[in-house]
Amino acid sequence: xxxxxxxxTFYPSPAMAMQAPPERLAYVxxxxxxxxxxxxxxxxxxxxxxxxxxGRLVGQVDFGRGDxxxxxxxxxxxxxxxxxxxxxxxxxxxxLIVPGIGSSRIYIxxxxxxxxxxxxVKVIExxxxxxxxxxxxxxxxxxxxxxxxxxxxGSASGDGPGGIFLMDPNTFELKGQWEKDRGPQQLAxxxxxxxxxxxxxxxxxxxxxMVKNGxxxxxxxxxxxxxxxxxxxxDKRTHLQEIDLGPEQQWVLELRPSHDPNxxxxxxxxxxxxxxxxxxxxxxxxEEGANGKWAVxxxxxxxxxxxxxxxxxxxxxxxxxxxxxxxDINLSLDxxxxxxxxxxxxxxxxxxxxxxxxxxxxGSVHLGGIVRRAAHPSKPNQPLNGGPQMVEISRxxxxxxxxxxxxxxxxxxxxxxxxxxxxxxxxVDPKGGMKLDEKFFVEFDGLRAHQxxxxxxxxxxxxxxxSEA
Amino acid sequence: xxxxxxxxxxxxxxxxxxxLLGAYHGINPAMGWLFAVALGMQERKGSAVARALVxxxxxxxxxxxxxxxxxxFLGMALPLKAIRYPVAxxxxxxxxxxxxxxxxxxxxxxxxxxxxxxxxxxxxxxAHGAGLMVxxxxxxxxxxxAAEQMAGHHHMAATTxxxxxxxxxxxxxxxxxxxxxxxxxxxxxxxLAILRKAxxxxxxxxxxxxxxxxxxTLAM
Numbered sequence: 001x002x003x004x005x006x007x008x009t010f011y012p013s014p015a016m017a018m019q020a021p022p023e024r025l026a027y028v029x030x031x032x033x034x035x036x037x038x039x040x041x042x043x044x045x046x047x048x049x050x051x052x053x054x055g056r057l058v059g060q061v062d063f064g065r066g067d068x069x070x071x072x073x074x075x076x077x078x079x080x081x082x083x084x085x086x087x088x089x090x091x092x093x094x095x096l097i098v099p100g101i102g103s104s105r106i107y108i109x110x111x112x113x114x115x116x117x118x119x120x121v122k123v124i125e126x127x128x129x130x131x132x133x134x135x136x137x138x139x140x141x142x143x144x145x146x147x148x149x150x151x152x153x154g155s156a157s158g159d160g161p162g163g164i165f166l167m168d169p170n171t172f173e174l175k176g177q178w179e180k181d182r183g184p185q186q187l188a189x190x191x192x193x194x195x196x197x198x199x200x201x202x203x204x205x206x207x208x209x210m211v212k213n214g215x216x217x218x219x220x221x222x223x224x225x226x227x228x229x230x231x232x233x234x235d236k237r238t239h240l241q242e243i244d245l246g247p248e249q250q251w252v253l254e255l256r257p258s259h260d261p262n263x264x265x266x267x268x269x270x271x272x273x274x275x276x277x278x279x280x281x282x283x284x285x286x287e288e289g290a291n292g293k294w295a296v297x298x299x300x301x302x303x304x305x306x307x308x309x310x311x312x313x314x315x316x317x318x319x320x321x322x323x324x325x326x327x328d329i330n331l332s333l334d335x336x337x338x339x340x341x342x343x344x345x346x347x348x349x350x351x352x353x354x355x356x357x358x359x360x361x362x363g364s365v366h367l368g369g370i371v372r373r374a375a376h377p378s379k380p381n382q383p384l385n386g387g388p389q390m391v392e393i394s395r396x397x398x399x400x401x402x403x404x405x406x407x408x409x410x411x412x413x414x415x416x417x418x419x420x421x422x423x424x425x426x427x428v429d430p431k432g433g434m435k436l437d438e439k440f441f442v443e444f445d446g447l448r449a450h451q452x453x454x455x456x457x458x459x460x461x462x463x464x465x466x467s468e469a
Numbered sequence: 470x471x472x473x474x475x476x477x478x479x480x481x482x483x484x485x486x487x488x489l490l491g492a493y494h495g496i497n498p499a500m501g502w503l504f505a506v507a508l509g510m511q512e513r514k515g516s517a518v519a520r521a522l523v524x525x526x527x528x529x530x531x532x533x534x535x536x537x538x539x540x541x542f543l544g545m546a547l548p549l550k551a552i553r554y555p556v557a558x559x560x561x562x563x564x565x566x567x568x569x570x571x572x573x574x575x576x577x578x579x580x581x582x583x584x585x586x587x588x589x590x591x592x593x594x595x596a597h598g599a600g601l602m603v604x605x606x607x608x609x610x611x612x613x614x615a616a617e618q619m620a621g622h623h624h625m626a627a628t629t630x631x632x633x634x635x636x637x638x639x640x641x642x643x644x645x646x647x648x649x650x651x652x653x654x655x656x657x658x659x660x661l662a663i664l665r666k667a668x669x670x671x672x673x674x675x676x677x678x679x680x681x682x683x684x685x686t687l688a689m
Contacts, residue, residue, distance in 0.1 A: 012661035
C-alpha cells in the first residue's frame, strides 16, 4: 500500500536524523558454522531499556539452511528516498535484504507486521544471482537514490572481478552488473558514496577463492590481498581513479564517507600492514583545485602488541605479536566520532575526527582478544574470545553496539578454540569517551553474531542528499 | 494576434485551468523545487536556488509545449474525436500504471549544469504525463468553441499551434511562480524538516488526476 506521507524514519539530512527517537530493536545476522544441521538465522534483540526483555534475544527467523555465511544486510528503503533527483519519498523502510557470501543466496525479510518476528518473503537462489549479475558472494547492501546497490566478492568462477550490482527496491528483482567500465578494478569488498558529488568509492578484500578457505599466508605475505580503493563516477558507472595504499597494506575493508553530502572525505580501514603488523585508518579526500582528483593519507596507525607465542594461534606464532587487525569501523551521523574495531587485540577505540586529518583518541574498551580475553563487566570471571567486530551506532550517536564474529573460516584460524559469540552495548559521553552497559550482554548459543542493524535506521544504513552543516 | 483571435481559440476558463494546472505541477517536490533547494544547500547560497529555477522551468515548458503542439498539429489534420479517444486512453492508462508502480526516470546525478537541469526537468515532467494532462483542457476549450459555432459545417481545428504556445506559456507561468515561491519559502523559512510532515503522496493524487482527466476527455 503506498503511503500518504514519507516514512517517518526518513530524514533529509544527517543532522535531522540525529534527532530521531532511540532505537527499540536490533536485527543481528546469526550464522551457523559447520555442517551440524543447525540453521542460519536473523536474531531480534530488545533494545528498550524500560522493557523486561532488555538486552535479550526476543525473536529469531530460521533460514532453513546453514551454509549462507550471512553478512552485511541492508534496508529496501532509507533516507536516500528523499533525494531530489529521483525522489520516491513514499516508500516504506520495511524489508531487510540479507546476503549470504558463503552461498550466494539473498533473503528478503519483511519486518512488518511483527517487527520482532520478521518473515522470509523471497529467496534469490545462487543460480539466479549468478545468472543475473555474473557475480558470486554478495556481501554488502546499501539503499541508494535510485535502487538498492549490492557488492559481491567475485565472478561466477569465484575469482575476480567482484563488483557492484543493482536490485529493484520494489520487486527485489536483480538488475544486473552496475559497472559500465571497471578499468583496472578486480578485487571488491565494501562500497559507499558521496551522493552530493556523484562519486562512488569501493574497497578491496579478496576474491571468494582467496578467502573461503581461511587466510592464505602465501597470498598475504606476497601482498596479494586488496590494498587499493577505487573512485567511480556514480552516475556514469565508470572507473575514475585507483588509489594504491601500497602492497604491504592488506585488506582494505570498511569505507565510511562523511555523512554530510557536501563534504568530500571519508575513512577506509586497513586490516594489517606486512611491515610491522600494525593496522591503520586512511582518510580519502578530494584534492583542492579543479582536476577533481582524490587522494589518501594515513591518519591513524595502531601498533601490534608483543605476545608470548604460546598464547598465539599457529598462524601468528612466528610473529610473537598480536596484530590489531581492524575489521570494522563506523562514523557517527555528525561525522564526529569514528569507532574502530581491533578484532585480534580485543580493543574497541573511539576517535574524535572533527578534524578528519588529525583524529584524537577519546575512548577505549577491551573485550575478548587473542591474548587478553577481556571479560564483560556483567560476568567479570568469564574470559571472552573473539573481539570487537561489526559495530553499529544509533542515529543520535549516544549508543554503540558491536558483535564479535568476523567470517567463519577466519574465526577458526584466529580463535581456534571455537569462537563463542556475544553482543554488547556502549553508552557514549557526548563530550567523548564511552562505557560498557553492564545490563547489556547478549550471548548466543552456537550461532555467531555478525552485522547489526537498528530498527528505523542507524549510522551505516542511510545516505542523505541535503546538507545543513 | 488580437484579443479576439486569441479568444477564438482559447476561452479564459481554459487559460485559468492552464494556470492552475501549472501551479499544481509546481507544488510537486519531485517536479522541480526540491532539486532547486538541494542545489542551494549544496552551494550554501540562496542565489543557487533562483539560478536552478530557470532551467527547471524551461525543461518543464518544453515537456508541456511539445505535447500540446503535437496535439495541436494532430488536431488540424484529424477530427476532434480521433484525438480524444487515444488521449483519454493514454491518460487513464498512465494513471493506473502510476497507481500500481511509482515509476520515474533513472537519474542519479546531483552535480548538474543548466543543460542537465533542463533535461532533468523535461524528463521528470514527461514521465509524469504533465503535458498529456493539459491536452484535455485544450480539447475541451475547442469543444466549447465548436458548440458555440454550431452554424459552421466545416471541420473545426481542435486547437491551433498558436493557442498551444499560449497555453504552454500560461501553464509555465503558473508552474514557475508556485515552484519558485515554495523553493524560496522552504529554503529561507521552513527548512527541509517540513518535508517529513508535508510531503503528501502527490503521485497518488497525480495518478488519480490523470485518470479523472482521461475520463473527462472521454465524456467531452
